[in-house]
Amino acid sequence: MLFLSTFVNAQVVEKKKDSLGGVLDEVVIITKKNKIKTDLKMAVSVDEFLASSANISFIKRGAYAWEPLLNNMSTERSMITIDGMHVFGACTDKMDPITSYVDSNNLSDIEIKSGQEGGLHGATVAGSIDLKRKSTPFDFAKKWSGGYQTGFELNNNQFFNLANASFSDDKLVVDASISNRKASNYFDGNNEEVKNSQFEKLNASLGVAYKTTDLSSVRVDAIFDRAKDVGFPALPMDLSLSRALITSIAYKQFFEKGIVKVWDTKLYFNAIEHYMDDTNRPENLVHMDMPGWSTTYGLLSKINLQKGNLSSEVQLNAYNNLSIAEMRMYPQDRSERTMFAFSWPWVTTTYAGLSINNLWDISDTSQLNFGGSLGVNYNFSKYVEFNRIFHPNASQEKIRFLPSVHAGYNFDVYNFNFSFGSGYGHRAPSVSEGYGYYIYNSFDRFDYIGNPDLKNEISYEVNASAGYKTKKGSIHAKVNYFYIDNYIIGRILSLGSPMNYQSVGVKGYTSLDYATLFNFSINAKYTLLQKLHWQGTLTYARGLDDTKMNLPFIRPLSYQSSLHFSHKKFGFLTSLNGDFEHINYSPLYGEDETPSFKNFNVSADYTFYIKDYKTVFQVGAENLLNEFYSTYADWGNIPRMGRNIFTSLKINF
Amino acid sequence: MKYLHFTLLTICIVMASCTIEKTDYGAELGIETTEFIEFNEAITTNSGDYNISIAALNGTFYKGYNEIRLKITNSNTNELLENSEITFLPILTDANGNKSSSPHQYNLTYNATEGYYSGFAVFTSETSTTISWQLYINFTDGNKTHAVNETIIVEEQTNKNLNITAFTGNDNAQYFIALVAPQSPNIGQNNLIAGIYRYNKPTNVAGVFPDATQFSYSIVDNYTLLLDPRMPEPSMGNHSSPNNQDLTQQTNGLYQGVVNYTMTGNWTLNFILKNEQGQTIKGTEVSTAFTPGIVGAKGELFIDILF
Numbered sequence: 038m039l040f041l042s043t044f045v046n047a048q049v050v051e052k053k054k055d056s057l058g059g060v061l062d063e064v065v066i067i068t069k070k071n072k073i074k075t076d077l078k079m080a081v082s083v084d085e086f087l088a089s090s091a092n093i094s095f096i097k098r099g100a101y102a103w104e105p106l107l108n109n110m111s112t113e114r115s116m117i118t119i120d121g122m123h124v125f126g127a128c129t130d131k132m133d134p135i136t137s138y139v140d141s142n143n144l145s146d147i148e149i150k151s152g153q154e155g156g157l158h159g160a161t162v163a164g165s166i167d168l169k170r171k172s173t174p175f176d177f178a179k180k181w182s183g184g185y186q187t188g189f190e191l192n193n194n195q196f197f198n199l200a201n202a203s204f205s206d207d208k209l210v211v212d213a214s215i216s217n218r219k220a221s222n223y224f225d226g227n228n229e230e231v232k233n234s235q236f237e238k239l240n241a242s243l244g245v246a247y248k249t250t251d252l253s254s255v256r257v258d259a260i261f262d263r264a265k266d267v268g269f270p271a272l273p274m275d276l277s278l279s280r281a282l283i284t285s286i287a288y289k290q291f292f293e294k295g296i297v298k299v300w301d302t303k304l305y306f307n308a309i310e311h312y313m314d315d316t317n318r319p320e321n322l323v324h325m326d327m328p329g330w331s332t333t334y335g336l337l338s339k340i341n342l343q344k345g346n347l348s349s350e351v352q353l354n355a356y357n358n359l360s361i362a363e364m365r366m367y368p369q370d371r372s373e374r375t376m377f378a379f380s381w382p383w384v385t386t387t388y389a390g391l392s393i394n395n396l397w398d399i400s401d402t403s404q405l406n407f408g409g410s411l412g413v414n415y416n417f418s419k420y421v422e423f424n425r426i427f428h429p430n431a432s433q434e435k436i437r438f439l440p441s442v443h444a445g446y447n448f449d450v451y452n453f454n455f456s457f458g459s460g461y462g463h464r465a466p467s468v469s470e471g472y473g474y475y476i477y478n479s480f481d482r483f484d485y486i487g488n489p490d491l492k493n494e495i496s497y498e499v500n501a502s503a504g505y506k507t508k509k510g511s512i513h514a515k516v517n518y519f520y521i522d523n524y525i526i527g528r529i530l531s532l533g534s535p536m537n538y539q540s541v542g543v544k545g546y547t548s549l550d551y552a553t554l555f556n557f558s559i560n561a562k563y564t565l566l567q568k569l570h571w572q573g574t575l576t577y578a579r580g581l582d583d584t585k586m587n588l589p590f591i592r593p594l595s596y597q598s599s600l601h602f603s604h605k606k607f608g609f610l611t612s613l614n615g616d617f618e619h620i621n622y623s624p625l626y627g628e629d630e631t632p633s634f635k636n637f638n639v640s641a642d643y644t645f646y647i648k649d650y651k652t653v654f655q656v657g658a659e660n661l662l663n664e665f666y667s668t669y670a671d672w673g674n675i676p677r678m679g680r681n682i683f684t685s686l687k688i689n690f
Numbered sequence: 691m692k693y694l695h696f697t698l699l700t701i702c703i704v705m706a707s708c709t710i711e712k713t714d715y716g717a718e719l720g721i722e723t724t725e726f727i728e729f730n731e732a733i734t735t736n737s738g739d740y741n742i743s744i745a746a747l748n749g750t751f752y753k754g755y756n757e758i759r760l761k762i763t764n765s766n767t768n769e770l771l772e773n774s775e776i777t778f779l780p781i782l783t784d785a786n787g788n789k790s791s792s793p794h795q796y797n798l799t800y801n802a803t804e805g806y807y808s809g810f811a812v813f814t815s816e817t818s819t820t821i822s823w824q825l826y827i828n829f830t831d832g833n834k835t836h837a838v839n840e841t842i843i844v845e846e847q848t849n850k851n852l853n854i855t856a857f858t859g860n861d862n863a864q865y866f867i868a869l870v871a872p873q874s875p876n877i878g879q880n881n882l883i884a885g886i887y888r889y890n891k892p893t894n895v896a897g898v899f900p901d902a903t904q905f906s907y908s909i910v911d912n913y914t915l916l917l918d919p920r921m922p923e924p925s926m927g928n929h930s931s932p933n934n935q936d937l938t939q940q941t942n943g944l945y946q947g948v949v950n951y952t953m954t955g956n957w958t959l960n961f962i963l964k965n966e967q968g969q970t971i972k973g974t975e976v977s978t979a980f981t982p983g984i985v986g987a988k989g990e991l992f993i994d995i996l997f
């Protein structure tokens with residue numbers, strides 16, 4: 038009993054800290070705890086779920102594995118982790134963001150933190166996205182629970198089956214899940230097939246926790262993910278096979294007395310292999326093999342402290358990653374010698390950092406959240422000769438110190454809520470930015486070359502929010518501004534010539550003097566009738582480089598509005614979302630003007646019971662009007678999916 | 691629990707073995723090339739009281755550039771002959787009995803610390819049914835001069851990084867460019883070393899064979915060899931590399947520059963040979979345009995390599 042209450046307490050402390058600590062969106066997500074679904078769809082992919090967050094946008098290269106942009110910044114600038122574990126994709130072309138290695142049925146929650154507040158797990162500029170796995174607590178009574186979801190999406194014949202089961206008693210917990218998704222090519226708004234947009238994914242996870250003493254437990258986790266035959270219509274290549282094994286063993290110790298509440302230590306290992314394939318692209322002049330591997334070992338140890346009104350989390354993070362990517366081009370006369378090079382020449386990244394986050398409840402209506410971190414980042418390029426072709430004096434080893442600090446103040450006045458925050462932090466260049474070699478970017482059609490001696494990117498950030506809440510509704514506006522020194526971006530090099538036959542030139546990753554980014558969002562909710570709810574969101578962002586030219590992939594003014602009605606066992610939702618015209622595009626970085634679009638979506642669900650099991654059936658349509666469109670961030674302007682009718686069934690045991 | 695650990699361990703092991711093996715980079719670079727660093731005896735011959743032994747890389751004479759190390763031992767005393775004046779002349783005899791030579795160092799240099807005489811020979815063709823090579827060597831011991839000649843076998847050079855080219859320059863002289871290093875290039879920067887030689891047309895009437903004045907070659911001094919490497923494979927679209935350096939002469943007489951290879955495969959080294967005054971002796975500038983689907987540019991003067 039004692040243990041249980043401690044456990045619950047600790048959970049509460051953590052939750053409270055989380056929800057108050059994050060000024061931005063994760064408050065919304067916390068309320069969706071254990072329910073990875075959107076208002077429109079109950080059976081969503083991780084990407085679709087993330088898309089429902091106002092500060093996430095996506096670069097889409099097809100129907101699968103969208104690259105999440107946080108605060109309009111790409112994955113180099115954000116920190117995406119799975120339960121705090123670092124996993125690095127094995128694809129030079131960004132076909133595999135970390136979010137592609139999990140599925141909605143093995144996650145309980147996705148925690149998004151904006152800016153330096155997200156620096157707990159490692160250095161970041163944009164913030165962090167932590168994918169939290171399902172983890173059932175110990176329970177006195179033996180308990181089995183589970184769920185099964187199946188569904189079909191008409192547009193691309195996607196068929197999916199997701200199952201998960203949990204067992205818990207007072208000594209042992211087992212969480213398991215398995216999912217499978219298979220889709221054919223999708224059709225755009227002109228009812229034309231988008232070739233090479235199929236995918237197939239299998240994901241399985243297993244977690245076993247064992248209570249070693251009343252106050253301690255050991256947990257072993259593993260995720261296996263396999264994607265095969267995945268088309269990337271916007272890229273010149275597809276994915277033939279990608280496999281990931283993500284494992285960890287964690288030891289958790291609770292303390293009854295003293296200021297230390299929990300000490301959680303985890304060792305982890307993950308390995309990813311990624312094999313691209315161009316054999317379904319007869320238009321290609323060259324046949325290429327482009328395999329990639331990424332292997333990471335890590336340690337994460339954190340303690341939660343509490344004394345009076347102050348609660349803190351101290352975290353030690355250490356990891357070592359080896360990223361390897363090869364390219365082998367086959368000459369037209371296959372008897373001739375193949376042409377080989379590394380696109381990631383065996384690049385090791387070793388990081389160790391200590392971070393702290395504190396929450397001080399000054400009063401019932403005001404909190405101060407502050408923290409910081411200091412990390413050491415070490416890179417080693419085994420085959421540095423590749424880097425020295427463009428940078429003859431490139432260093433083989435590079436040590437960087439990555440400090441960060443942040444603070445935020447949050448207070449309530451009557452029905453109003455305000456917050457102000459500020460942050461400062463460094464980040465190291467990514468493997469591609471530092472060591473990439475002839476990585477073809479099909480968006481601007483340049484081959485990209487890394488520079489090992491790039492300076493740290495330094496972010497200065499301010500943010501604020503204001504909200505007003507009544508019984509009937511609420512309105513909340515958030516704004517943040519980043520001033521980023523040494524902003525890393527590709528610039529045309531006068532040196533060298535393209536290697537990939539589609540490319541038009543060579544770009545090198547270079548530091549701009551600075552760049553600025555501004556994000557704004559406003560979200561409103563209103564209860565029209567007891568069972569009729571409206572909610573709307575408007576977002577705007579602007580990014581400029583040091584010559585006041587537009588940065589690429591900055592979302593234009595966009596909106597989302599939905600109306601939800603429930604009656605007895607029925608639920609109905611209609612939503613409208615869209616982007617305005619993308620005026621502030623960046624021709625310098627390969628963008629062109631994208632017209633506005635709007636999507637009209639509807640769904641209806643019905644809840645009933647099979648025996649005692651709650652069952653929900655849903656049917657709906659996305660892009661009901663079958664609008665032909667592509668967004669500002671659709672790689673190569675590939676058209677998005679046209680009308681998609683979806684059905685799904687969910688049973689909870 | 692134990693069983694579970696075992697299962698997880700098994701999964702780990704299964705996963706650790708990748709579906710596609712990573713490329714063994716060292717082996718990859720050695721597919722087309724072999725690097726020889728050891729000098730071994732290529733021939734040995736006896737003349738009177740003397741034993742003459744010539745060492746070359748891998749104990750073999752190859753078409754192209756060969757550094758040679760010659761040792762003379764007095765078989766009576768078993769002592770190395772020091773400070774001798776040694777001349778070295780390779781002679782090619784073709785099917786019609788015509789005799790010619792190829793670039794070589796006529797007066798060998800004595801290396802006192804190692805006890806051998808060093809020089810080089812650039813064989814312009816390999817031994818065949820119609821072509822044979824003889825070495826004519828004269829040496830002195832005290833005041834006495836000894837002459838030896840010996841037939842040798844010149845093997846085909848399969849390593850394209852040691853290719854040669856012969857051409858007539860705009861000054862009507864006959865030139866030879868022989869690649870010397872790297873034998874086995876790396877991706878990235880390579881010190882490109884080449885020998886540049888000229889045939890000296892005889893000004894006098896031939897004397898008694900072998901008359902060295904009829905077979906005279908010299909190292910070309912103070913020229914510059916401009917370099918523009920390109921990949922010939924059509925799909926590479928005339929791909930080139932950055933940060934290359936033209937070849938200039940070093941104190942040892944050879945020319946050195948820097949070539950960057952961005953990947954393995956076939957490369958064309960396009961050259962322009964310029965004399966001390968900057969006048970072009972041979973070679974043309976090549977297109978720098980990126981031309982996917984078209985064979986990479988080759989100028990008037992080039993050498994193909996492969997690694």
Ligand SMILES: [Cu+2]
Pocket residue numbers: 128129130131132133276311312313
């Ligand atoms: Cu890929």
